[in-house]
Amino acid sequence: MTPHEKSILGxxxxxxxxxxxxLLSEYQEAVYWHIRRLVVSYDDxxxxxxETFVRVFRxxxxxxxxSSLKAWIYRIxxxxxxxxxxxHRKDIVSLESESSGAELVADDGYIDFDDKVAxxxxxxxxxxxxxxxxxxxxxxxxxxxxEEIAKIANSTASSMxxxxxxxxxxxxxxxxxxx
Amino acid sequence: MLIDNDFKQVxxxxxxxxxPELFSDITANVMDKIGKASVEEKPLHNNSRKxxxxxxxxxxxxAASIAIILAIxxxxxxxxxxxxxxxxxxxxxxxxxxxxxxxxxxxxDIFLYQ
Numbered sequence: 001m002t003p004h005e006k007s008i009l010g011x012x013x014x015x016x017x018x019x020x021x022x023l024l025s026e027y028q029e030a031v032y033w034h035i036r037r038l039v040v041s042y043d044d045x046x047x048x049x050x051e052t053f054v055r056v057f058r059x060x061x062x063x064x065x066x067s068s069l070k071a072w073i074y075r076i077x078x079x080x081x082x083x084x085x086x087x088h089r090k091d092i093v094s095l096e097s098e099s100s101g102a103e104l105v106a107d108d109g110y111i112d113f114d115d116k117v118a119x120x121x122x123x124x125x126x127x128x129x130x131x132x133x134x135x136x137x138x139x140x141x142x143x144x145x146x147e148e149i150a151k152i153a154n155s156t157a158s159s160m161x162x163x164x165x166x167x168x169x170x171x172x173x174x175x176x177x178x179x
Numbered sequence: 180m181l182i183d184n185d186f187k188q189v190x191x192x193x194x195x196x197x198x199p200e201l202f203s204d205i206t207a208n209v210m211d212k213i214g215k216a217s218v219e220e221k222p223l224h225n226n227s228r229k230x231x232x233x234x235x236x237x238x239x240x241x242a243a244s245i246a247i248i249l250a251i252x253x254x255x256x257x258x259x260x261x262x263x264x265x266x267x268x269x270x271x272x273x274x275x276x277x278x279x280x281x282x283x284x285x286x287x288d289i290f291l292y293q
Contacts, residue, residue, distance in 0.1 A: 020213070024206055032205070036195055046205060053209045110196045118194040141191055168186075 005069040012060065020057055027070065028053070030142065031077045037137050038081040040102045040126070042110040048080040055080070067151040074142075075152045078134060095131040095153060102126050124174040128167050131155075135163035136171070 001009075008026065012019030031052055036045035055076050063072055078095075085093040085100050093100055104111055104123060113119055125133055134153055138144045146157040146164070153160060198204075 017210075021206075021210070024209060028202055028205060032197075032202070033193070037193070040195075042195075042197070046201065050205055050208050050212070053205075054212050057209075057213050104194070110198075112194045112196060115192070115194045117189050118192045121189045122194060140186070 001065050001068055009060075009063075009069065023056070024053060027073050031073060034074060034137065034142065035077055035081045035084075037122075037125070037141065038078070038100065038102065038130075038133060039084050040104055040111075040122075041108060044084045048077070048084040051083075052077040052080045068148065071144075071148050071151040074138070075154070078152055082130065093130065095134065095155075097130050100126065100130045100133065120175060120178060121171075124171040124178075125167075127174055128170055132163045132167040132170070135160045136167035139164050 008019060008023050010019075011022060028049070032045060032049045035048045035052070036042075039045050039048060052073070056073055059076070063069070067075075082093050082095070082100075085102060089101055091097075103126065104113075104119060111119070125136060128136065131153065135149055138149045138152065139146070144152075146161045149160040149164075150157045
């Protein structure tokens with residue numbers, strides 16, 4: 001845990017509402033975009049983000065500090081994203097699933113389909129199994145270390161490194177085949 | 180089209196938009212839910228008291244039932260013991276000829292010694 005994270009927890013200990021508002025402002029946007037990249041849907045991402053922070057608040061007393069606060073929050077967020085994806089399917093979506101089922105849906109008013117390069121790139125990422133999506137997104141967009149990604153995915157750094165490299169290869173193959 | 184090995188062309192750009200009020204909405208919704216959760220948690224103290232009272236009553240009722248069953252069982256055993264004792268006393272009061280007769284009948288009883 002970083003000194004900054006410890007100070008946030010310290011403030012929460014003295015003044016829960018004030019401290020939690022600081023935590024929210026600190027992590028809210030990053031967590032939202034992390035979830036959005038997995039679920040795509042604007043509404044689903046908002047629901048999952050809100051649920052994430054409610055769970056964070058309720059579970060703060062159980063946080064043992066064996067990972068960074070950020071990794072702990074992201075782990076809850078990832079689970080909420082998977083839970084949201086599962087709500088649209090008959091089966092449960094987990095990191096071990098073959099696919100997440102998330103798609104760039106044409107009638108979602110919050111997707112810019114004019115940006116073809118960005119759209120194709122997201123489609124390539126979404127074609128990956130959830131675990132590879134997670135490894136790629138957290139490394140590429142959030143600049144996380146593989147150790148931190150492993151904490152979020154409840155896996156090992158070497159496994160997440162392998163997932164990341166596999167993801168890169170598959171993304172390139174997808175984009176080259178869709179030209 | 181993405182050139183092989185060149186992710187820099189797209190960088191971290193996403194094709195997703197959000198409304199300007201999204202993050203303030205999220206904050207408001209989360210604080211609202213947390214606030215409700217905190218309020219709902221307080222009466223739990225009264226609810227837990229009620230639960231303890233119910234559990235205590237159930238425990239007492241169960242304990243009382245077990246006590247009654249044990250008491251009845253003891254009484255039955257005691258009665259049974261008394262019955263056997265009375266029978267033995269009565270047998271001892273018989274003459275030796277009568278005692279032998281009863282024992283003979285007993286041994287020839289096909290329903291007892293099959």
